[in-house]
Amino acid sequence: MLQAKSLTKEFNGRKALNGLNLSVGKGEIYCLLGQNGAGKTTTINIFLGFMDATTGEALINGEEVKSSRDKTNKRIAYIPEVVQLYGNLSGIENLDFFSRLAGFKYTVQELKQFLVKGGLQEAAQSMRLSTYSKGMRQKVGIAIALSKNADIIFMDEPTSGLDPKATAEFTILCKEFVAEGRSILMATHDIFNAVNVGTRIGIMREGSLVHELATRDINASQLQQLYLETI
Ligand SMILES: Nc1ncnc2c1ncn2[C@@H]1O[C@H](COP(=O)(O)OP(=O)(O)OP(=O)(O)O)[C@@H](O)[C@H]1O
Numbered sequence: 001m002l003q004a005k006s007l008t009k010e011f012n013g014r015k016a017l018n019g020l021n022l023s024v025g026k027g028e029i030y031c032l033l034g035q036n037g038a039g040k041t042t043t044i045n046i047f048l049g050f051m052d053a054t055t056g057e058a059l060i061n062g063e064e065v066k067s068s069r070d071k072t073n074k075r076i077a078y079i080p081e082v083v084q085l086y087g088n089l090s091g092i093e094n095l096d097f098f099s100r101l102a103g104f105k106y107t108v109q110e111l112k113q114f115l116v117k118g119g120l121q122e123a124a125q126s127m128r129l130s131t132y133s134k135g136m137r138q139k140v141g142i143a144i145a146l147s148k149n150a151d152i153i154f155m156d157e158p159t160s161g162l163d164p165k166a167t168a169e170f171t172i173l174c175k176e177f178v179a180e181g182r183s184i185l186m187a188t189h190d191i192f193n194a195v196n197v198g199t200r201i202g203i204m205r206e207g208s209l210v211h212e213l214a215t216r217d218i219n220a221s222q223l224q225q226l227y228l229e230t231i
Pocket residue numbers: 011015016034035036037038039040041042043187
C-alpha cells in the first residue's frame with residue numbers, strides 16, 4: 001500500500017532522507033523508530049504531500065504522491081501528535097465537519113457509529129472538544145479516518161503523553177483498524193508500544209533504514225538493545 005523508493009530530501013544542502021527504501025503492506029502496522037532528526041516525520045510529510053522529495057518516489061497504492069496528490073490524499077488520514085480539532089465544537093460536530101470536508105455526508109446515527117468504532121463512548125460525543133483528553137482527540141481522529149474510508153493512517157508520536165490505559169485502548173483501536181486490510185505507518189519513540197502494536201519495525205538513522213524486523217521475532221528488551229547499538 002505504501003512504498004518509498006530511494007527517497008532523498010535535502011534541506012539547505014543537508015540530507016534529512018538519504019535513499020530511504022520502505023514498504024508497508026495491507027494489514028500492517030509499521031513503526032518507525034530513530035533518534036530525533038533521523039527523518040521519521042520527513043518521511044510521513046512526503047507521503048502526506050506536505051512536501052516533495054528531492055529525489056526518489058513515494059507511492060500510495062501504486063500512485064506517486066507527487067503527481068497524483070488529489071487521488072492519494074483521498075485514501076489517507078493523519079493523526080499528528082496532538083489531533084487538531086475545533087475546541088468549540090463537540091466530537092460529533094467535528095466529525096461531521098471533517099467528513100463533509102472530505103466529501104462525505106452522514107446521518108447523526110452514522111456519525112455516532114463511527115465515533116463508537118473509534119472508541120469514543122456516546123456520553124462523550126456531545127461534549128465540547130476543549131474538554132477532551134489527548135486520547136479522546138485521537139479517538140475522534142480515528143473516527144474521521146473511518147468516515148473518510150481511509151486505507152492508511154499516518155501517525156506521529158501517537159502514544160507520547162498517553163497514560164497506560166489510554167495507550168492500551170489506542171493499541172486495540174490500531175489493531176482493529178488494520179484487521180480489515182488497512183495499514184498504519186507510525187513514527188514513535190515508544191519501543192515498548194512499537195513491539196506491542198506493530199507488525200514490523202524499522203530503525204532509521206541519518207535518513208536511511210538501518211534495521212527492519214518483524215515484531216514476532218523480537219521482544220521489547222531485545223529491541224531496545226538493538227536500538228541503542230544502532231543509533
Ligand atoms: N522544514 C524543515 N526545514 C529545514 N530542516 C528540516 C525541516 N524539517 C525537517 N528538517 C530537518 O530534517 C532532519 C530530519 O527531521 P525529522 O523531523 O524528519 O526527524 P524525526 O526523526 O522525525 O525527529 P523527531 O523524533 O525529533 O521528530 C532534521 O535534521 C531536521 O532538522
